[in-house]
Amino acid sequence: MxxxxxxxxxxxxxxxxxxxxxxxxxxxxxxxxxxxxxxxxxxxxxxxxxxxxxxxxxxxxxxxxxxxxxxxxxxxxxxxxxxxxxxxxxxxxxxxxxxxxxxxxxxxxxxxxxxxxxxxxxxxxxxxxxxxxxxxxRDSLIAGSRNKVRLKSREYGYLHWDNKLTLEFNSTQPRINAIEITPNKKAVSVFLAGNSTVVDGAGEPFSAWGQMFPYFFKPGKVAIVNLAESGETLSGFIAARRFAKMLSLMKPGDYALVEFGHNDQKQKGAGVGAFTTYKKDLEYFISEVKKKGGHPVLVTSVQRRRFEQGRIVETLGDYPAAVRQTALEQNVPLIDLNAMSKILFESMGEQPSLLAFAHFPAGAFPGRAEAIADNTHFRPFGAYEVAKLILKGVRDAKLDLAEEIKATEPLFDPTQPDAYDSFYWPESPGRDATKPDGN
Incomplete structure (x- = not known):
């Protein structure tokens, strides 16, 4: 033996x-x-x-x-x-x-x-x-330096900062015959910078659009590199060296999508704001990505689920407007997720949209006796629908990346959301219902 x-x-x-x-x-x-x-x-x-x-x-x-x-x-x-x-x-x-x-x-x-x-x-x-x-x-090392990404304590237990590829086989009757794994150095990398609305969520029931995004692209052509983390601001993303990690991996022709705002709007201090510090950080992000030969794409903040008289109420202040202005001034593509998600959630309706967000009764998850009523973070179905909005944004912006979307993926109309029952998601292990950072 x-x-x-x-x-x-x-x-x-x-x-x-x-x-x-x-x-x-x-x-x-x-x-x-x-x-x-x-x-x-x-x-x-x-x-x-x-x-x-x-x-x-x-x-x-x-x-x-x-x-x-x-x-x-x-x-x-x-x-x-x-x-x-x-x-x-x-x-x-x-x-x-x-x-x-x-x-x-x-x-x-x-x-x-x-x-x-x-x-x-x-x-x-x-x-x-x-x-x-x-x-x-990926790992947390930053090539060309002695630095590492400043991980939060909980991230050390995540599956995406270690030295291995981990595949999960789920559903009712998985029958796995064989696997082949081959390095691909030619695929376009699409980097995602963001917060808990973008992150690869570790445990049920919380999910985000970034972890659904890889599903939509042709094999061999595109790799999604999701560096988002819960609770992050754009300035925090830069300070924690997540942006340095992104730049260290980027090659000419890659893309960098950036969506923040939810946590940034809570930052306080002299001169801090959407059209000041946040806009300056966006301009820095754009400049550094372009230096690497990459394509920056600005994404406005996804809406929170807050209804009044059947309509979504804007809760993100000036941050979406600052992103729109920066994209126009810097002549870079914009995905207006803020506008599209308003249409999507209103089309779902106030009560049906609960099925897109993390709303669950008391006792639905082990160790979580109280009810979950979260109007910022998605369950898998909501994350999937928002990922489709990002896909629509890629197409609407006429990015070359749109050519690598699977031919079987139809155009998505946010006024016609998918039925909740049409989305298949057998739960992954790890149903701890730990709320992501941020709101």
Whole structure:
């Protein structure tokens, strides 16, 4: 057994050193496809091994072996499970083969902190399907310096600041046959700077538009790099070196979308305000992104859910107007999320829009005896709808990025929101209902 582990680690080391190669994993019982490492229920992730079933989740393997080596076996579970691979930061193309020679499969696939890539994929009895997507992983180190991002204490437990790619397999009958992971240095990176309305939310039921955004883009073409964090202001984003991290990763042709305002409006002090300090920070953001050959895109603050007589009441003061003015003066693209989200939430209606935000009765989540009534932070459905508004903004601004939106993704009309029941989201583990910072 020890000899087997040593041989496996040597194989892994060879693949890991040759970063340009693909890493390939064959799941379940049956023959291992040539060039693939076998993954069984007992293949548990460790830093030494470099890959395996992770975060204490349990899986079982197929009982009946199929015909083709690549898809003759699978791993599955009646609960969401995780598979991690130790990797350096970067963008990666991921291929996942799903299906069952003897039965059906039903899977949702997410990565890192609940980033949605496959909303739901169902295969019929005896059928298999290959799905592909492009994912970014990162660490807190800032290349070219000795500095790191100043993480908040809770961020050390997040899945998006470590040294591995973590995939979550969810839904009722996930049947995972094989995985291939390949570095992608050509994809356009789309960096997201923002607060809790943008962040990759770590735990149910809170979510934000940034973690839904990767779902909409063609595999191999675009990688979403979400550097947003709950509670941040634009000035705080810069001070915590999150912006320095972004610039250290940016290459010519990449995009940088910036949406703040919710927390910035609470900052106090002489001269602090939307048309002073905030506008100055936006101009600095634009200038530095352009120096790197990137494309800055300004995004106005998404509306809070505050209704009066059936209409959304503006709660963000002068901050949306300051963003609009800066975009005009600096001649950079604008996504007016503030205006679009007003239309969206009003079209939903005062009561139905509760289903877009984190409103839940007392006792709905472990450790949270009181009711949740949050009119700033979204549940997954609301985050998905707002992500569609950002997508509409990309198209309306005629960004080249719009060419990389999946051809199957229709135009979105905020006056015609999706029905709540049409959105599929089996909950991820981690239902702690910890409220994000900020409001």
């Amino acid at each position: 020890k000899r087997t582990i040593v041989i496996t680690m040597l194989i892994w080391a060879g693949l890991f050193v040759s970063h340009a190669q693909s890493l390939r994993f064959d799941f379940g019982k049956g023959k291992a496809e040539k060039g693939f490492l076998k993954v069984l229920p007992e293949t548990v992730f460790s830093q030494e091994l470099g890959y395996g079933i992770d975060l204490g989740t349990k899986v079982v393997a197929n009982q009946s072996v199929g015909k083709a080596a690549l898809t003759d076996g699978f791993l599955t579970s009646n609960q969401p499970f995780y598979f991690s691979v130790k990797l350096p930061e970067g963008n990666y193309n991921v291929k996942v083969w799903v299906g069952d020679d003897q039965g059906v499969s039903d899977v949702a696939i997410r990565a890192e902190n609940r980033r949605m890539f496959v909303n739901r994929l169902q295969t019929g009895k005896g059928k298999h399907q290959l799905v592909e997507f492009t994912v970014n992983i």
